Amino acid sequence: xxxxxxxxxCSVLCSLGIFCxxxxxxQASPGEILATxxxxxxxxxxxxxxxxxxxxxxxxxxxxxxxKMLPVYATRRAADKxxxxxxxxxxxxxxxxxxxxxxxxxxxxxDCYHDQVLYTQNLxxxxxxxxxxxxxxxxxxxxxxxxxVYLVDDTENNxxxxxxxxxxxxxxxxxFPEIGKRPHYIVYDGETDCFFTWSSLTGDMYVMKRExxxxxxxxxxxxxxxxxSGIYVRSFTIAGDTIIFPSGNNxxxxxxxxxTLEVLARYPVTEEISGMxxxxxxxxxxxxxxxxxxxxxQNSATIIRTSDLTGLAYGQxxxxxxxxxxxxxxxxxxxxxxxxxxxxxxxKKGVWRFAVEDDxxxxxxxxx
Numbered sequence: 001x002x003x004x005x006x007x008x009x010c011s012v013l014c015s016l017g018i019f020c021x022x023x024x025x026x027q028a029s030p031g032e033i034l035a036t037x038x039x040x041x042x043x044x045x046x047x048x049x050x051x052x053x054x055x056x057x058x059x060x061x062x063x064x065x066x067x068k069m070l071p072v073y074a075t076r077r078a079a080d081k082x083x084x085x086x087x088x089x090x091x092x093x094x095x096x097x098x099x100x101x102x103x104x105x106x107x108x109x110x111d112c113y114h115d116q117v118l119y120t121q122n123l124x125x126x127x128x129x130x131x132x133x134x135x136x137x138x139x140x141x142x143x144x145x146x147x148x149v150y151l152v153d154d155t156e157n158n159x160x161x162x163x164x165x166x167x168x169x170x171x172x173x174x175x176f177p178e179i180g181k182r183p184h185y186i187v188y189d190g191e192t193d194c195f196f197t198w199s200s201l202t203g204d205m206y207v208m209k210r211e212x213x214x215x216x217x218x219x220x221x222x223x224x225x226x227x228x229s230g231i232y233v234r235s236f237t238i239a240g241d242t243i244i245f246p247s248g249n250n251x252x253x254x255x256x257x258x259x260t261l262e263v264l265a266r267y268p269v270t271e272e273i274s275g276m277x278x279x280x281x282x283x284x285x286x287x288x289x290x291x292x293x294x295x296x297x298q299n300s301a302t303i304i305r306t307s308d309l310t311g312l313a314y315g316q317x318x319x320x321x322x323x324x325x326x327x328x329x330x331x332x333x334x335x336x337x338x339x340x341x342x343x344x345x346x347x348k349k350g351v352w353r354f355a356v357e358d359d360x361x362x363x364x365x366x367x368x
Contacts, residue, residue, distance in 0.1 A: 059260060061257075061261075062262070063226055063227060063256075063261075063262055063263040064223065064226060064256070064260055064262050064263070065223070065224045066259075067221060067222045067223075068220075068221055069220070069221065071219065071220060072219040073216050073217075073218045074160075074162055074174035074176050074216060074217045074218065075174065075175050075176070076173065076174055076216065077172060077173050077175065079164075079167065079171050079173055080171060082167065084168065084169065085131070085168060085169050086132055086133065087131065087132050088130070089111075089118050089127055089128055089129075089130045089131065091111070091127065091128070092128055093127065093348065093350075094109075094111050094114070094127065094350040095111060095114045096111075096112040096113035096345050096346075097110060097331075097345070097350040097351060097368075098110045098112045098140075098332055099141065099142045099143065099331070099343055100336075100341045100351055101143065101334045101336065102336045102337065103143075103144070103147070103150075103188075104145045104147045104148075104150070105121065106121055107119060107120050107123045108133065108143045108150075109130065110142060110152075110343075112140060112141060115135055115136075115138055115139060116132055116134060116137070116140075117132075117133040117134050117137065117143055117152055118130040119131050119133050124367065127368060133152070133163060133170050134152060134163065134170075134172060136161070136172065137152055137153075137154040137155075137157070137159075138154060138155065138157045139155045139156045140152050140153055141153055141155050142187075142332070144186040144187055144188040144195055145188060146188050146190075146195070146210060148164070148210065148215055149162050149164055149210055149215055150162070150163040150164070151163075151186050151197070151208070151217070153179075153184060153185065153186050153197065154183070155182050155183060155184055155200075156182065158177070158178060158180065158182065159175055159176060159178075159179055160175070160179050160183060160186070160197055160206075160208075161174075161176075162175065162176070162217050174216065176206075176208075176217075176219070179199060179206055180200075180204045180206070181200070181202050183197055183199050183200065184199070184233075184235065185197075185198040185234065185235040185236060186198070187238060194207050194209055194220070195207070195209070195210075195217070196236070198233070198235070200234060201231075201232055202229055202230075203225045203226065203228035203230075203231070204222055204224050205223040205224075205225070205236075205261060207219065207222070207223065208220065223260065223261045224261065225254070225256055225261040225263065227254075227263065228248075228250075228254065231249055232248040232249055232275075233246065233254075234246065234248065234276070234278065234291065235278045235279075235332065237278070237279050237280065237281065238258060239281060240258075241257065241258050241259075242255050242256065242258055243256050243258050243261070244279050246277065246278055246279045246288065247269045247274050247275070247276045248274070248275065249275065249294060249296075250274075251268060251274045252268045252269060253266070253267040253276075253279065253312065254266055267309040267310060267313065268312070269312040269313060270312070270313065270314075271293055271294040271295075272293045272294075273290045273300070273302075273304065273317075274292075274293055274294040275290060275293055275296060275300070276289065276290050276291065277291040277330070277332060278331070278333060280340075282340065283356055283358075284359050285359060286309060287304075288306070288317075289302075289303050289332070290302050290303065290304065291329055291331065291345075298329055298345075298346065301328065301329035301345075301346075302319055302321040303319075303321045303324070303342070304317040304318060304319050304320065304321075305318050305320055306318065320361060323361050323364050324342075324344075324352055324354075326344060326352070326366070327346070327347055328345050328347030328349075329344065329345035330342055330343075330345075331343045331345060339353050339355055340353070340354050340355070340356065341353050349366040349368070350368050351366070351367040352365070352366055352367065353366075353367050
């Protein structure tokens, strides 16, 4: 049952040395810095939670917490005014690709262990003809866009980088530091006009929006799902009014309310498929990529599908990895122009394409 709390935690905050600092702060306009009387300061997400506790609204359920806070704006970076394009990719092969998507008229490919995100308008061109969006992220996993700004999770640096097209190329114009622990998956949700950014080890979902005049991105809410704190959950899937979280090292799939992350259902799974990467609904099936077993053994990596998540506890699923005639670790799946694309680790064939018609997988082939 939801309970709305207005918490005044003055005594606790004073003991942390935060209360006096927060008292002097005022809300800034997009791109500006919040300031005290003594010096300008920038609110961190953690400090903004404190501010939400002091002045905002906190929604709790039996399984989750939502911090509705004053906006936490990304730190702005000065754009280079010189006109030139992004550089070409220098690698002839991929190293642990994690995601391929199409957004804003471009294809983007996250080349995780080369610490870079690539893009092109010509899918199928040689890898060295792809352009480098960034090589300043440490093991990024995903990218998402609303067509104006492009958000990349800088996983190992616990940051989110924001890119815009400025002076003929993509430039990193904004940054969010201190985004949980190993932010791992970002989705732009057109229905709410929000970016959902998942911290893979803390159970926190950072809800971000773009200010339409300045294009500055800000955090509007942090939603926390209690039982996933400390569990390695690699992704999530927005499905209507719910969010599906694949199993991590907890041996169950979690279905939560989209707006509050209140847990609605849990589906136990067997240990050999516990380390899931993603659950992707296609047709009448859930397509599930499995990265490891419960003990992080990648020899269990595969792709399975089921029409009923309940059956996962009893091994009731179809293993379809043989259709790809490869080995490695299937990872994230994305839909592009009526086809589906899947990245694949530990293999020279790192990107696969397939179609699904009448729940039959067909036209399977390697792209890279």
